[in-house]
Amino acid sequence: EDKVVQSPLSLVVHEGDTVTLNCSYEVTNFRSLLWYKQEKKAPTFLFMLTSSGIEKKSGRLSSILDKKELSSILNITATQTGDSAIYLCAILPQGGSEKLVFGKGTKLTVNP
C-alpha cells in the first residue's frame, strides 16, 4: 500500500526563522510528489516534483526530491505569520487510477 509520512507533525517558530519540512514515501510506481498548503480548508498547490535533485523554487519556498532516499523536503526561509498553515505532501503514483495519496501534514505556526 502506498504511504506518505511527514515530519514533524507540528512546528512552532518565530518570524524570520527558516524551517525544513520532511516527507518520506513508499510507493509501488512513483510518478510525482506534490506539496500543498492548507490554510483553512482548501489545499492549494505549491510544487510538483518528478526528477531527483532538481530544486523547485517560488519566492521564499523551495523544495527538492531525493528519489534514492524516497524523500522530499520543503524549505521556507524568512518565515512570516502568513506562512502559518498545514503543509501536505502527496504522491501521485503511476498507473491505475493515479490517485493522490496524502500524508498527515505538518502544522506550522509562525509567531510574530
Place this chain on the structure above:
Amino acid sequence: EAGVAQSPRYKIIEKRQSVAFWCNPISGHATLYWYQQILGQGPKLLIQFQNNGVVDDSQLPKDRFSAERLKGVDSTLKIQPAKLEDSAVYLCASSPWTGSYEQYFGPGTRLTVT
C-alpha cells in the same frame, strides 16, 4: 475563472440521520474527486469520477456512502445513515483529466455528527 464550489459549508446532524453535499467543479474539468479529511489527517480519496463514470471508489464505505455525477458536471455525495466517525471535512476537487496533478480544491464542507 471560477473555482470549485461546494455547499453547504457547515453541517451538524445527529447520528443515523442523512446528509448530502454538493460540488460544482471548474468548468471543463473532466475529473472530479471527493476526499474525506478527518481532523489531524491528510485528505483521503473517497471516489473519483471521469466525466460521469466512476474511476476509483475503493475507499468509499458503500454501505452508507453514495455519490453520483449526473451529466458529468455537478456531483453529490450522500451519507445515510451517518455515524460519529463520519465527522470530517469533505473536500471536492477537480482536474482537467485523470492523473493530472492540477487538482483544484473547493472550500470543503465541515460535517459534525453528534
